[in-house]
Amino acid sequence: MVCMDWRESEHPRSPDGRFVDAEGWLVKLSERIDRQRASNPYQALQFYQMDALLERTLHPRPLDATFEVRNGVEVKVGQEVRVARPDPGQEGPPIFQVRTFGTDAFYPPEHTEPIQHVYRAVSVDEWRQALQRGYLQSDQRGTLAPWEGTNAAVDPRDAVSYLPRYGSGVIIKIEIRPENGWFTIAADHYLRTRGSVPLDAVVATTPIIDRDQRGMPYVG
Numbered sequence: 716m717v718c719m720d721w722r723e724s725e726h727p728r729s730p731d732g733r734f735v736d737a738e739g740w741l742v743k744l745s746e747r748i749d750r751q752r753a754s755n756p757y758q759a760l761q762f763y764q765m766d767a768l769l770e771r772t773l774h775p776r777p778l779d780a781t782f783e784v785r786n787g788v789e790v791k792v793g794q795e796v797r798v799a800r801p802d803p804g805q806e807g808p809p810i811f812q813v814r815t816f817g818t819d820a821f822y823p824p825e826h827t828e829p830i831q832h833v834y835r836a837v838s839v840d841e842w843r844q845a846l847q848r849g850y851l852q853s854d855q856r857g858t859l860a861p862w863e864g865t866n867a868a869v870d871p872r873d874a875v876s877y878l879p880r881y882g883s884g885v886i887i888k889i890e891i892r893p894e895n896g897w898f899t900i901a902a903d904h905y906l907r908t909r910g911s912v913p914l915d916a917v918v919a920t921t922p923i924i925d926r927d928q929r930g931m932p933y934v935g
Contacts, residue, residue: 768934769871772921773834773888778870780816791816791823798869798904799827807899809833809891809906811869830891832918833867833906836877838884839923850911851887864909873905881926888919 769775780795795814801807809830814823837851845851852865868874871886878884889912891897897906922934 765875766872768921769875769886773871773886773919775834775871775888776832776869780814793817795823796869798830798899798906800899800901800904803901805901809897809899830869830897830906833869833889833891833897834871834874834886835865835867835889836874836884836886838879838882842885842887842920845914845917850913851889851917852911864907865912866905866907868905878924878926883923883925885923886921887917890916890918892916 776796777794778796780791780793782789783792784790793816795816796811797814799807799810799812810827811830812825812827814825816823835851837845841851867889871888874886878886891906895908895912895916896910897908899906924934
């Protein structure tokens with residue numbers, strides 16, 4: 716779907732607010748879509764389309780259990796994955812807490828597993844710089860303090876909001892390696908490293924994603 720401004724004059728309504736001349740409305744809408752596609756080869760991404768793009772290009776670890784209705788009650792089924800956070804003021808290792816729902820137990824069984832990948836949004840300039848020097852290091856955009864270092868999300872959907880507000884960027888998938896010093900804190904579910912991330916730890920990227928003046932994401 717191409718992103719468009721709403722023009723009320725093109726959508727006549729009846730006194731009770733319903734649309735009239737639906738066929739004419741669709742014709743005008745189609746004409747505007749054709750005009751915008753002719754002038755802009757990029758495709759606007761709606762929320763579900765962005766999710767599909769992330770799934771197709773980055774293949775993230777599923778984090779959320781699904782819901783099913785059993786005996787008239789909606790219950791969680793499957794695994795729910797969350798970052799294990801340390802005590803306040805401490806730093807912890809990059810591990811998940813995994814709860815498995817759908818059993819008869821009142822409390823779902825829990826286990827831990829290592830976090831294998833994280834996702835980070837970088838500007839095209841930051842990505843170009845990383846390609847030139849062979850490693851990725853934060854430009855401090857979006858960090859609250861220098862000690863945070865380079866941070867990344869376990870869910871690529873969280874990384875989307877860190878794309879440049881106006882401009883171009885990509886979301887990269889980074890392999891977690893012990894030598895790169897990733898850690899967690901109690902304040903949030905992001906991972907951090909104070910060192911640089913070698914380029915060979917990047918295992919996948921999205922296409923370049925552009926944002927227009929309203930922040931709407933586009934891909935070619």
